[in-house]
Amino acid sequence: MSTTIEQPRQVCTLGGQQSVLAIERAIPIIHAGPGCSGKVFSGMAFYNGFQGSGYAGGNAVVGTNSCEKEIIFGGEQRLREVIEGALQVMDGDLYVVLTGCTADLVGDDTPSVVNEFRERGVPIVHASTGGFKGYNHQGHELVVNAIVDQLLEPATEIIPNLVNVWSVLPYHDTFWAGNLHALRQLLEGIGLRANILFGHDSGGLNAWKQVPAAAFNLVLSPWCGLSIAERLNQRYGTPFLHYPVFPIGGVETSNFLRAVAQYAKLPPEQSEAYIARQEAYFYHYLDRSADFFMEMRWDLPERFITFADSLYALGISRFLVNEIGIQPGVQVITDHPPEAARPALQQQFATLNPKISAEVVFQDDSHDIAQLIASRKYSQPPLILGSSWDRDLARKIGGYHLSIALPITDRLVMDRAYVGYQGGLRLIEDIYAAVLNTY
Amino acid sequence: MVEAAPSAVACKEKQMKLINLANPNLPVREQRLGSIINYNGTASDLAAQSREGRLRDRACSFTQVSSCASSCAVCLLSLIQDAAVVNHGPLGCSGDFSAFNLVHRYGLVKRNQAAANVRMVSSNLGESDAIFGGEAKLEQAIRDAFARFNPKVIFVTASCASAITGEDIDALTSRLEEELGVPIGTVHCEGFRSKVWTTGFDAAYHAILRKVVKPPREKHPDVVNVITFWGQDVFSELFARLGLKANLVVPFASVEQLRRLSESAATVQMCSTLGTYFAAGLEELYGVAEVKAPPPYGLAGTDAWLRALAKVTGKESEVEALIADEHAAIADELAELREKLRGLRGYVAAGSVHGHSLSAVLRELGMEVAGSCFWHHDARFDNNDPSADSLQHLVKSYGDLPVSICNKQAYEMINQLRRVKPDVFVVRHPGMAVWGGKLGIPTFLVEDEHYSLAYKGLVRFGHRIFDAVNNPSFYRNLSRHARLPYTEWWLKQKSNVFLGAEQ
Numbered sequence: 001m002s003t004t005i006e007q008p009r010q011v012c013t014l015g016g017q018q019s020v021l022a023i024e025r026a027i028p029i030i031h032a033g034p035g036c037s038g039k040v041f042s043g044m045a046f047y048n049g050f051q052g053s054g055y056a057g058g059n060a061v062v063g064t065n066s067c068e069k070e071i072i073f074g075g076e077q078r079l080r081e082v083i084e085g086a087l088q089v090m091d092g093d094l095y096v097v098l099t100g101c102t103a104d105l106v107g108d109d110t111p112s113v114v115n116e117f118r119e120r121g122v123p124i125v126h127a128s129t130g131g132f133k134g135y136n137h138q139g140h141e142l143v144v145n146a147i148v149d150q151l152l153e154p155a156t157e158i159i160p161n162l163v164n165v166w167s168v169l170p171y172h173d174t175f176w177a178g179n180l181h182a183l184r185q186l187l188e189g190i191g192l193r194a195n196i197l198f199g200h201d202s203g204g205l206n207a208w209k210q211v212p213a214a215a216f217n218l219v220l221s222p223w224c225g226l227s228i229a230e231r232l233n234q235r236y237g238t239p240f241l242h243y244p245v246f247p248i249g250g251v252e253t254s255n256f257l258r259a260v261a262q263y264a265k266l267p268p269e270q271s272e273a274y275i276a277r278q279e280a281y282f283y284h285y286l287d288r289s290a291d292f293f294m295e296m297r298w299d300l301p302e303r304f305i306t307f308a309d310s311l312y313a314l315g316i317s318r319f320l321v322n323e324i325g326i327q328p329g330v331q332v333i334t335d336h337p338p339e340a341a342r343p344a345l346q347q348q349f350a351t352l353n354p355k356i357s358a359e360v361v362f363q364d365d366s367h368d369i370a371q372l373i374a375s376r377k378y379s380q381p382p383l384i385l386g387s388s389w390d391r392d393l394a395r396k397i398g399g400y401h402l403s404i405a406l407p408i409t410d411r412l413v414m415d416r417a418y419v420g421y422q423g424g425l426r427l428i429e430d431i432y433a434a435v436l437n438t439y
Numbered sequence: 440m441v442e443a444a445p446s447a448v449a450c451k452e453k454q455m456k457l458i459n460l461a462n463p464n465l466p467v468r469e470q471r472l473g474s475i476i477n478y479n480g481t482a483s484d485l486a487a488q489s490r491e492g493r494l495r496d497r498a499c500s501f502t503q504v505s506s507c508a509s510s511c512a513v514c515l516l517s518l519i520q521d522a523a524v525v526n527h528g529p530l531g532c533s534g535d536f537s538a539f540n541l542v543h544r545y546g547l548v549k550r551n552q553a554a555a556n557v558r559m560v561s562s563n564l565g566e567s568d569a570i571f572g573g574e575a576k577l578e579q580a581i582r583d584a585f586a587r588f589n590p591k592v593i594f595v596t597a598s599c600a601s602a603i604t605g606e607d608i609d610a611l612t613s614r615l616e617e618e619l620g621v622p623i624g625t626v627h628c629e630g631f632r633s634k635v636w637t638t639g640f641d642a643a644y645h646a647i648l649r650k651v652v653k654p655p656r657e658k659h660p661d662v663v664n665v666i667t668f669w670g671q672d673v674f675s676e677l678f679a680r681l682g683l684k685a686n687l688v689v690p691f692a693s694v695e696q697l698r699r700l701s702e703s704a705a706t707v708q709m710c711s712t713l714g715t716y717f718a719a720g721l722e723e724l725y726g727v728a729e730v731k732a733p734p735p736y737g738l739a740g741t742d743a744w745l746r747a748l749a750k751v752t753g754k755e756s757e758v759e760a761l762i763a764d765e766h767a768a769i770a771d772e773l774a775e776l777r778e779k780l781r782g783l784r785g786y787v788a789a790g791s792v793h794g795h796s797l798s799a800v801l802r803e804l805g806m807e808v809a810g811s812c813f814w815h816h817d818a819r820f821d822n823n824d825p826s827a828d829s830l831q832h833l834v835k836s837y838g839d840l841p842v843s844i845c846n847k848q849a850y851e852m853i854n855q856l857r858r859v860k861p862d863v864f865v866v867r868h869p870g871m872a873v874w875g876g877k878l879g880i881p882t883f884l885v886e887d888e889h890y891s892l893a894y895k896g897l898v899r900f901g902h903r904i905f906d907a908v909n910n911p912s913f914y915r916n917l918s919r920h921a922r923l924p925y926t927e928w929w930l931k932q933k934s935n936v937f938l939g940a941e942q
Contacts, residue, residue: 004576005560008536011530033630035509035636040534047537055924058870058873059871085500089925090929091924131528389537407540409540
C-alpha cells in the first residue's frame with residue numbers, strides 16, 4: 001500500500017454514506033466534523049459524473065457537525081438530539097448513523113446511543129466508518145453488514161429464485177445505477193428474481209428485509225462484497241455464488257448468465273432462449289458496424305490501459321480482449337484488494353484467454369504509474385480507460401482517453417450501463433466516440 | 440523573520456496587533472469577529488446588534504451537514520500556480536481534490552492556458568497512524584510533493600484526525616523546510632476548530648502571510664491587490680481606465696506575485712467575508728492601504744467602493760469620470776431591465792457579505808428581496824471599520840429586508856422558500872441551488888462571483904435573472920416529479936423551531 005496518494009480514486013470509509021443514499025428512502029446521519037459528508041459527496045457523487053443529491057443526499061444529509069465541544073466533552077448527547085430531530089424532520093424508512101474520525105477517535109459510545117433508539121422501535125443502525133479505518137469499499141461493506149447485523153431478522157421461508165446482488169459500488173461506480181438496473185433485467189431474463197437493493201425502484205427497506213429470504217447471494221465482483229456474502233452465509237446459511245468477472249458484451253455476458261443459471265439450477269430452455277435473443281441483438285449491431293472496425297482499424301488503438309478498480313479493470317479487459325480483439329497494456333488496479341484476494345485476481349489477468357495475459361499493477365497513487373505508462377513505447381496510440389485525472393497523461397503519450405472510473409468530471413452520467421449485452425454496445429460507442437472526437 | 444516596512448510600523452503602533460507571524464495558528468472567527476451561524480430577524484436588527492456588540496449565537500439542536508475550514512483553505516491554496524498542497528488526513532479529506540481540479544482546469548482554459556491537474560497529495564492517514572502517529576507519512580508526503588512538483592512553497596493542511604492524535608506538524612514542517620530549502624506553511628484548518636468554515640480562508644491567508652509574502656523591495660503606487668476567488672477578471676479593464684493595475688489573488692496567482700503583495704499601493708476586496716484577514720494583515724504588516732468600503736455590487740456600492748479606492752490611490756478625478764461614464768453607459772439598459780423586473784420577488788442565499796451584495800443587486804434592479812439566508816455573520820471585520828459594513832450599507836441604500844443566518848441548512852431554507860414563494864432564487868453555493876429547483880422556483884446559481892460586479896455586471900445579471908424567470912419550464916417539470924425528504928410536520932413548522940437559547 002502506498003503512503004502518499006496523488007489524484008485519489010477513492011475516498012475514506014465514510015464513503016459508505018453514499019451506499020446509504022443509494023437505498024431508497026434511507027437517511028444517513030453523519031456523526032463527524034462539519035465538512036466530512038460534503039467532501040465525500042464531492043468526491044464520490046458530484047465530481048463523479050455529476051451524480052446529484054437525489055432524495056436525501058448532498059446538503060440534505062443529517063449531521064452533528066461536531067466541533068471543539070464534542071471533541072473535548074464527547075459527542076453522545078449531541079448525537080442523541082440530532083437523531084431526535086432527524087426522526088421529526090426527515091421522511092425516511094431507515095436511518096444509518098455513520099461515525100467519522102472525530103467520534104471514533106474520541107471514543108463516543110455511538111452503539112449505545114443508537115441502541116436507545118432501536119429499542120424504541122426506530123429502524124436505525126450504526127456503522128463505525130471513521131475515515132482512518134480504510135477506503136470507501138470497506139465503508140460500503142461496513143454499512144451493509146451493519147444493516148444485516150443490527151436490523152435484519154431470519155426469514156421464515158426461502159423465496160425460490162430470489163437472489164441478492166452484490167456487485168458495483170453505489171456512486172463509486174459512476175454507472176452503478178444503470179448497471180444494477182441492467183443486471184436485474186439480465187437475471188430476470190433467465191428466470192430469477194433479482195434483489196438489487198440499491199438505486200431507483202429497488203424497493204428500499206422492504207427489499208432489504210427480504211435479504212435473508214434469498215435462495216442465494218451473487219457476488220459479482222472480484223472481491224468487494226465477499227465479506228457480505230460470507231456474513232449472510234454464517235447468519236442465515238444462504239449459499240453464494242462468487243463470479244469475479246463483471247460481464248460486458250456478448251461473450252462474457254453469455255458466460256455469466258450460463259454460470260448463474262447452472263448454479264441456480266434453472267431450466268436451461270428459458271435461459272438459453274433468452275441468451276440467444278440477447279446475443280442476436282448484440283451481434284446484429286456489431287455486424288452492422290463491422291465496416292467501421294475494418295476500415296478504421298488503421299488508427300484504432302491496439303493497446304488498452306485500464307486505470308480503475310479491480311471490478312472494472314477485469315471486466316473491461318475480458319471484453320476488449322475476447323470481444324473486440326485488442327491487446328491489453330498495463331492494468332492498474334486502484335481499489336486496494338485485500339492481500340488474500342490478489343493471487344486470484346492476478347490469475348484472472350494471466351488467463352484473459354488461453355494466449356493472452358495482462359500485466360497487473362496494484363497502485364492507488366497516480367504518480368509512479370503515470371511515469372511507468374509514459375516511459376513505455378507505443379507503436380499505435382494506446383487507449384487509456386481511466387478517470388478524468390488521466391486526460392493529460394493520455395495526451396502526453398499521444399493516446400486516446402475515456403473516463404470510466406472515479407472521478408469523472410468530463411461526462412454527465414445518468415442511467416448509462418456498461419454491463420451486459422447492451423452495456424457492451426454502449427462501451428464500444430463511447431470508446432470509439434472518444435477516438436473519433438480527437439480528429 | 441519578517442521586517443515590517445517603516446511606514447507600517449509607524450501607523451500601526453497605536454493599535455493592538457492582529458497578525459502574529461510567530462504563531463502558525465490564529466484565532467477562529469468566533470473569537471476574532473464575533474461570528475454567528477444562527478439568527479432569524481431583519482437586516483437592520485442584525486446590523487444594529489453587530490454594531491453594538493450585542494450579537495450572540497444560538498445553538499440549533501437539529502442540523503444537516505455543513506462545510507469545514509479545510510475546503511475553504513484548499514480552494515485558495517490549490518489554485519496557486521507554483522505551489523503544492525499536502526492534505527494531511529485520511530483519504531476522505533481529499534474528497535474535494537477533484538472539485539478543485541475541475542476549477543483549476545477550466546480556470547486555466549478560460550485564461551487561455553493549457554488545462555493541467557492540480558498539484559496536491561494526500562498523506563493518506565490510516566488506522567495505525569491514528570494509533571502511532573502519522574508524522575512519518577506526512578514527512579513522506581511532503582518529500583513526494585517536493586520531488587514531484589518542484590513547488591516554490593508547500594502548504595500542509597491539517598485535519599481533524601491529525602489534530603486529535605496530537606501530532607506536532609509544525610515541528611516537522613520547520614525541520615523539512617530547512618532541509619529542503621522551500622517554505623512549508625502549516626495551515627490549521629482542522630474541521631472541528633470552528634463552526635464557521637470561512638475560518639479556513641483566514642488560515643490559508645495566515646500561512647501565505649507567514650511563508651510567502653516578503654517585505655517590499657520597492658513600492659508600486661499604481662498596483663492594487665484584488666482579493667478574490669476564481670471568477671473572470673473584470674477588474675483589469677476597469678482599473679486600466681484609472682491608470683491602475685489589478686493584481687488578482689490568490690487563485691491563479693504565482694508565488695512571486697504573492698511574495699510581492701507588500702509592494703502594492705492598496706488592497707481591495709470583492710467580499711470581506713473572503714478577504715477580511717488578508718487585507719487587514721497586509722495593511723498592518725506592510726502598510727498596504729486596505730480600501731474600506733461596501734462591496735462593489737449595485738450602483739451605490741460600486742460608487743462607494745471606487746471612491747474609497749480613489750482616496751487611497753489619489754485617483755479622485757479619474758474615478759468621478761469613470762462613475763459618470765459607466766452610469767451613462769448602462770442607464771437606458773438598466774431602466775429597461777428595471778421595468779421588466781419590477782415587482783419580482785427574489786430570495787437570496789449566499790455566504791454573508793456576498794449575500795448582502797446579491798441582495799443589493801436585486802434591489803438595484805427594482806426587485807424585492809422577500810427572504811434571504813446567509814451562511815454565517817461576522818459581527819465585525821478585522822479592520823474594525825464601519826465603512827466596510829456591507830449589511831448596514833444594504834439597509835441604508837435599499838431599506839430593510841428579512842434575514843436568516845444558518846450554515847447551509849437545507850431543511851430551514853426549503854421551509855422558508857415554500858413560505859416565501861419567490862419568483863426567483865439567487866444562490867451562490869453548490870449543493871443549495873437544487874432545492875430551489877425542486878420546489879419549481881427559477882433558480883440562478885452565481886458560480887462566477889464577478890458576474891454581477893460593478894456597472895456592466897449589474898445589467899448582465901439583470902438579463903440572466905429575466906431569462907431564468909422567463910422560461911421556468913425546467914423547474915416546473917422538476918417540481919412536479921421531485922420528492923422532498925421532509926415530513927409534513929416539518930414543512931408546517933416555523934423554520935427556527937430547533938433554535939435554542941442564546942449562548
